[in-house]
Amino acid sequence: MPEKVVVIGAGPVGSLAALYAAVRGHDVEVYEFRPDLRDPETVPLNFAKSINLALSERGINSLRQTGLKDLTNAVLGETFPMHGRMIHTRKQGQNVREPQLYDARGKSLLAMDRTVLNKTLLDHLESLPNVHLFFNHKLVGADFKNHTAWLEHHTPSSSSPTETEIKFDLLIGADGAHSAVRYHLMKFVPMSYQQEYIDKLWCQFHIPPTASGGFRLPPNYLHIWPQDNAMFIALPNLDQTFTATLFLARSDFAQLDASSTVVEYFAQKFPGVVPDLITEDALRTQYATNQHLPLISIKCSPYHFGAAGVIVGDAAHAMVPFYGQGMNAGLEDVRVLFDFLDKHPHDRAAALREYSQQRTPDAQTINDLALRNYQEMATDVKKPMYLLRKWIEETLDLYVPGAGWATQYSRVTFSNMRYSEVREAEQRQARILNLVVGLAVVSLVGSGFWFARAGGVQRVERGFWKSVCWAARGMNGIVRG
Template sequence: MEDGSRLRVAIIGGGLVGSLSACFFAQRGHDVELFEYRDDIRTTPHVRGRTINLTLSARGRAALRQVRLEQCVVRQHGLPLEGRMVHSRNGSLKSSLYDVRDKQCIYSVGRRYLNELLLTATEKFPNVKIYFRHKLVSAKLEEGCMTFQTPDHPEGVIHTADLVIGADGAYSSLRRQFLKKPMFNYSQTYIEHGYLELCIPPTADGQFALDARYLHIWPRGSFMMIAMPNQDRTWTVTLFMPLNEFQLLRKSEQLLNFFQFHFPDAIPLIGKERLVVDFFSTSPSPLVSVKCNPYHVGSRAVLIGDAAHAMVPFYGQGMNAGFEDCLLLDELMDQYGGNMSVVLQEYSRLRQKDAEAICDLAMYNYVEMRDLVTRPSFLLRKKLDNCLFKLLPNLWIPLYPSVTFTNRGYYWCLQNKCWQDEVIHLAVVVTGYLMLITLLLILWFSFGWFLKLILVL
């Protein structure tokens, strides 16, 4: 493993990040086994209501580019989104671009489509084997030994590998094995908000019911609704709200009154009957944020994607960050010649600050999307950021473009935002003092004679 020799790689999790990781390692010529506890998604019916649409941006595109899948995703199945469209209660609309300088966009991509594409791409490598319905039940990480429960072997079947990669999501089974190790730190935070999926169908003539160039947002202070376009001209609508407020909507009449007050323009788009059916056909799903460190055990095991850093979905970076993990591991293998002991150690060291930063930014962006986007102070700051970005593009990069359209570390983006906040705060304070001094001078020159007279008397 330290001389760049051919590895036996076991990847736990056949989702987006696991499949992409398999492509990276297979492309390097390593023998890859991909283990997924569910059935093959390509052969199972779609279950609506438990997914949040994906947004593909620069980091995810860079990773897909390395395995020659970027153009297929972007050109054939990505819907470009130029910015946000904010819906007020009275039905008025207000748009804002994501990138006012270069007009870059993000892409709405169906999760199921991308998962199917990556699995199919993985299968094309002769050095890859995919095992479905394999549930990890235990592992000896230092030995690369794993036990899986399968329909044919409920008592368990053993597989071994030189490198074990945990890409099995926020509730990772492999991460549970890490918890048994000393000095492994782990925390998870459930926010008080959950989400529930609805749908806007195409119009009668088969077109998009909303402007498909935008991600649509209905910000309502303590909660919000968003809509993202799909290839079939439908819109995936996601309602984010405190879980206790979901519990207050128990009857169809309560639901319709709630929407009539908060989202009146969405009712004719969704349809009353469909709204009631979709809302009560499922229950709200929770949202969790996960942080842990280190991401590796020795030279034999490592966590990537949501298994390492699950985040709430409000920055659209969960998939992009997971894809960037794959790219970083690949770059480190080039840098250190396949010495996995060093590669994994460096991966943990370099990735932790960035991963924790984007988890924090995702939390912040929920507040921005559901509340701040309607506040005059926020809108004024946004205009100032955009103006400075146009004038000083190499010096002043606003937070959203730096996160979404560059490959700079997430931690750098967060620190850059803090620096910008300090600069603006200082500018406001200095401007305030200058205005006060100017006012005092005006008063002095205008009424100084009166003050002198009072002093004399």
């Protein structure tokens, strides 16, 4: 039976949630605080800016599950494939580019502009007769026991907003990290809540095409300039430009602000950027004009109250962008939520309860992985041991597929395996690799013992038993883990 579903937030996650509800025959109302971003006169709010998207299997699968084939095709038609990372470093005085493929089987990430994705979803929403869009509406109150919400309607022509009361059967909060829905939900459910602003800010830059209209860099890569405590990345766009982002500690931004040495800093840290990709004047202008914005990680639980309200996307689990999963996880939230609603068509409370129970550990896992992945992007990608482990895991994936071996990155990015199960699989693989390495060391030392020259036997023997003890301690740790 059709119900009234209200969605707060008309970003990509909220728009997809509205589509899922609409194709199931519900009457859907979408309320958005901002003006319609499809209006050319709409100026994006500062906090609405977003780092470019990397659309992966989870997001694509969630689009497919709407059953709207034309929607999926329209979105994919606006993407640009990235086969891997291109690592930019300086070696022996030379600027060096080193590609690292994402996946041993050739799978790719898809770069996409967030605004283009949002506009595409809104266009499809507006074409459905059972969907109504309301912009410039701010949620100011919600009573989840009585299924009532209050919104203020702001218009440029009016000095004071008008308040509207609405009723709903289900209210879905997709209104971002600073969610009003979550705030009001906390009044009805004892919600655990944790937020962390990490010691990194980000600033966006634009890399234009060449004079002839081509890309200034190999286009099918996520370009990374890794510098441990700093990082510069660039994602390709369909118009032969790149959207680039600087990640830097707050204190380092403050030093650059005070010293006005941004060009010198880029020349030292990020080889080949200035002036080959961005001119000195353009770099100074963009650094001064574009905001230096914070990065937040949010965890909370549960995500729902009874049968009346639920939060998805950044409202439930905002994360830092270093795994490229924020938007993908939000879109997957919608698919998982409606899977449970379909499973319990006559018991929405059970559906929302199971959604919270399953999705919370998964979302908190990818939050943690995203925080840790800065280390991989900014530091580990330069290290031989990281590359060796990646090669071993990809080789096993290719040549021993029955073993079910894969890199953590491939499972996160190119599968729909639950995030919590990805972490468990990675931990099992790590224990096995540690055991194999330990046994290999013992074997090598043992071989050296038998082939040692006379007179060196005692020294080799002492080394052998030290190695055995080391391996035993490592294996004991593996067993305990």
